[in-house]
Amino acid sequence: MISLKRRRGGHEARVEISALSGTFEPEWLRPVLDGRWEPIRQEARERMRELRPPAGESGDTEQERARVMDGLRRLAEQGYPRLGFAKEYGGEGDIGGSVVSFEMLGFGDLSLLVKAGVQWGLFGGAVQALGTERHHSRHIRAIMELELPGCFAMTETGHGSDVASLQTTATYDPGAEEFIIHTPVDKARKDYIGNAARDGRMAVVFAQLITDTESGESHGVHALMVPIRDERGRALPGVRIEDCGRKGGLNGVDNGRLSFDHVRVPREALLNRFGDVEPDGTYTSPIENPSRRFFTMLGTLIRGRISVAGGSGSAAKTALALAVRYGEARRQFERPGTGTEVKVLDYLSQQRRLLPALATTYALHFAQEELVAALHEIQTATLQPDGAGEGAGDDDGKAEEWRQRELESRAAGLKAIATWHATQTIQDCREACGGAGYLAENRLVQLKADTDVFTTFEGDNTVLLQLVAKGLLTRFQHDVEDLGTIGLARFVAEQFAEALIERTAARSTIARLLTARGEPDEDDLLDRAWQLRAFEDREKHVLEGLARRLRRAAADDADPFEVFNDAQDHVLRAGRAHVDRIVLEAFVAALDRCDGPAAPLLAKVCDLYVLSTIEADRAWFLEHGRLSPATAKALLETVNELCKQLRPHARTLVDGFAIPGHLLEVPITQGPPATD
Template sequence: MTRTKAPLTIDPEVLGELLDGRWAAQRRRARALAADPATVPPDTGDLGELREATLSGVKALAASGSTRLALPESRGGRNDHAGYVAGFEETVVASPSLQVKAGVQFGLFGGAIQHLGNAEQHAQWLEPAQSGALLGCFAMTEIGHGSDVASLGTTAVYDPAAEEFVIRTPFPAAAKEYIGNAAAHGRAAIVFAQLVTAGVDHGVHAFFVPIRDESGRPLPGITIEDDGRKGGLLGVDNGRLSFDGVRIPRTHLLNRYGDVAADGTYSSPIDSPGRRFFTMLGTLVQGRVSLDGAAVVASKLGLDIAVRYGLQRRQFTGASDTDEVVLMDYQQHQRRLMPLIAETYANALAHEVLLESFQRVFSGEDDSDEARQVLETQAAGFKATTTWAALDILQECREACGGAGFMSENRLTGLRGDLDVYVTFEGDNTVLLQLVGKRLLQDYSAEFKNIDFGGVARFLGTQAAEHSLYRSGLANVGRTIGELLTPALNEKRIRSGKLQQVLLSSRVDAMVADLAGRLRPAAKMSQAAAAELFNEQQHELVNAARAYIELLKWEALNQAMHTFDDRPEHADEAKTLRRIRDLYGLTLIERNIGWHIMYGRLSMNRARQVGPTINRLCAKLAGNAGELVAAFGYGPEQRRATIAEGIEQQRQDEAREHYRQARARADYPVDEKVLYQQKRQQSRQESSAR
């Protein structure tokens, strides 16, 4: 009823090429592999069966050769770190359990050996790890310390007489917890522990520690416990590791950033312990990058299923007394799904920007401190906001599909359950956004460097004037930013990209400036008082970080929109991308409309135009909803959801026809509900038999 009457003519493959980006070939190969039954674990089974099936998928990935892409050319790889991650993310289509277990094996266990180890260690362990011959764990998280890695309790004390490290869990809270591959399959672990030599603690370092013998039994001094069933990811064997005086050779220290000589002398190419610690952790940023991309893939898959169902499912009569209305024709259905498609497009295109940064740093093209800081900030912020978005998107897709969406066979509940933990591993999202916020404040303070006193005074004067304008009632006397830029603000003007960028960026600027002003007194406070002041601003810090990441994603979408500027044959694709950009931008503005009004960015009159404009954009995009999700590149073999293939609608149509035929007879024996259930059960049995 409310979809546009003249949908654009767009080619899903053209949009798909844009979304798949530079590493499209790796993505498409991974999607094909995800359709292979060897990589798809069963939907049901006990923990042991699900874990073994997931392990088989990990071995199938290794056999495909894709796990070697990130290796250096000297090791038979291509030094293609982003290509490896891009393909690896798509394994979510087969199973999130497969993606996580493979990530532990090849990205974390193998990645730690590659990025923290030396050439000799590479020769000994890297090839077996990346081929799946040596199954391993990444033992960082402890019961008592999750995100606070620097305070881990596990110790590795060097014994110079034996030239060995002694690994110990000194108290129960130091046990390694939630460790993937630990409960059943891992034979070795990369253990993060406090390195102590000659009585001096040199901070957290990584050690290669065997944990099982060839028959699978725990080695002496190692206790392994099974975490059992979780809320999702049942194919991943998470467990707990404890160490009681476990001895390993000195050469098992992964010593790229810190080494111990035979006599116990410690050395490092990085003098500062703090900088050494963050440099070491920075080499492991791949986990956050891949989680960001995996969350995008799950969002695409959920929307693909929900939109296809919404284009088929009919409910209630509207414009006709006899014909029921397709769900996608209802405005509220458009409102619940179209903004999510726009957000997913933004997340996907922003992820391509992140992959570019990742490739530059890890290929050695630009391994500067500045490039690494940009990558770490992007990875932290994108992972946090995208994984949160994925949970919201999958839940909305589930609800948009009604009871059918709650059936396991249609995957939406399983995907959401599996992705739930993504928001807390590889860094709790709230903690990651605090990291982003701190970097924003650091960049803000850098503006004061190399400026004379007069310059600083002018800068602060400008800030004071700006805050006076936007915090006082004077701002509402017709001097808002939106009205200054667009005096006659109609629908087309409120969709102005320039206006959206100004509104989004000025919000970030004001929030960061406000934070900096509130935190400035901390420099003259005691440590305790400064910590309390910072704690009081924690909520505002997280909000500012989130606003900044949303701006980056909008900019990525805006930049991608211009891809077709010089390609007139793709005018409709260009128009579609502009609608997607505008919908994403205006949805962000609507989400924080109170802030924009309070700070004088939009007048009440202008703010009232945002909602109706979003409604019109949703209706226009709904006319091409099928093409927008087809651009994601998934087929029936990847979706594996009956409601997405018209089967559920076919069942309902057949049941209705049986009901009509029964009503036509004078002696029909059963009511509509029984007939419907009988026909639906028959269709299910026929589908299963096929």
């Protein structure tokens, strides 16, 4: 037992840290980490035996694209895409398993991961989620088997995150029973579209649906299947395809730009699960409210955002595995009086750089696992071949609607935090490996280049955190999207309460823990009840502060935009505090499930995640009286002590990810054997 004391102004902070004794095996961690989809993860590891990681980009864009397309064909031949598609069309109907399988690709070639995500996650997923039997029976098998390579054409040059304001039009011609797809202005060009520059033959195009040409009134954004190339790879009439060219990374993915000049497609090209057009031009939808229809449609596509969070987690795990192995092998400077050089990972500065990041990676892994399980349960129940959208707008469907909104909010928040974490972690790992980490052969610079864009695709992270905060403030408000900013502020002023805070699947575990331990003590930093209360209290306080600031928008002379814009710092902090809390709760729930020999090690990892997170936001906790100065200083020493205790187990912790060994066989990890 190690005791740390801090005294200042008559106040003493004491932290008792039990020693972590014994050895631990990676095999003890794997069942906890692999979780519900352990067979899927193991199958993915076997499949990756024949895949080699790219040693670095060649500079030959065509060569890299061809290599990745060959890899995509191998995945199709191995049956990789079947997991996520309906059994009626040759799939396996395992939505959660398909996300996990995609996540595992992140240990290897990230261009292949993204290419697979475009083909089977975005393009194929949109056809399955937004289409009906006429689309499924005709296209799903061809998409799975890669006979029909496709694109997901949503983002426009002028409107990225603002999907509702897309300007591409799909105007119905009742005489010909066709839709006319058109790009009316340059900024309506579909931009950065994966598979568009080289391989795609069909695109799911998101456009404003117009059935009355006289009024030009839109029924909102809908999706249509639009052919863009013939079988010989030539652009079809009216379709303009441009190559985005080389990027900072992911150059095995052929991103392109699409524009349409009055391209005609048959009426049946409309993916009509949530809205259809009769031959005479009559528009019908099972969801009467346009705003609810739009958000329901987008909600079915949430799988892509969740997949990006998982893929970025795999990249962070790979970087940490490389850096820890390097830290074990590399020696620098002699330890006085011993005649031996010190392992780099024995330096506290190196531990401080890598081990809190490793703890956060574990925490995000468990949060991702919960998120995938929630996605699986919701979409397994709702993504049926036909008629799944019916009743979505009825009062009886409100509970299901709120479940979906909570899923979307959590997915947005975790995607933002996980991808930011991957970007920072990979950079820290690169620096921890010195100049050797900058060599392409050691993978780290390629990981950094390939994951950099993860922070902005499938939703810009800053915008996503704003969505999280808005979801927290509008949980019980019906059709809040119709209210606008001033209506939102009035609602907040009248309705804000603790019930707005989302409860995760871990809440029953948390409640038992808090009840059993009673009121936690600030000075006991390792008390799990205190840790949970600290995260929950911060979230609640920030949300209440945000609500007070937004109340000003209800004043008659207030500019609603300025009020909301001026509160952006509070909005982002609220989103971040919320995500931190649900990540911790997911970790605690995982500990509750873990009754094996790895439990003491994971408990220490959880402590390090909590305290390093509080340390990063120490100013807030001090400014708001949640930590005394003495406890804040004890916090720093406790993080140091946890790093020292976890250092002997760092290799075990990264080996617990069970990354296929050949993907880590790079020069940086092949140093001289360590000797004690």
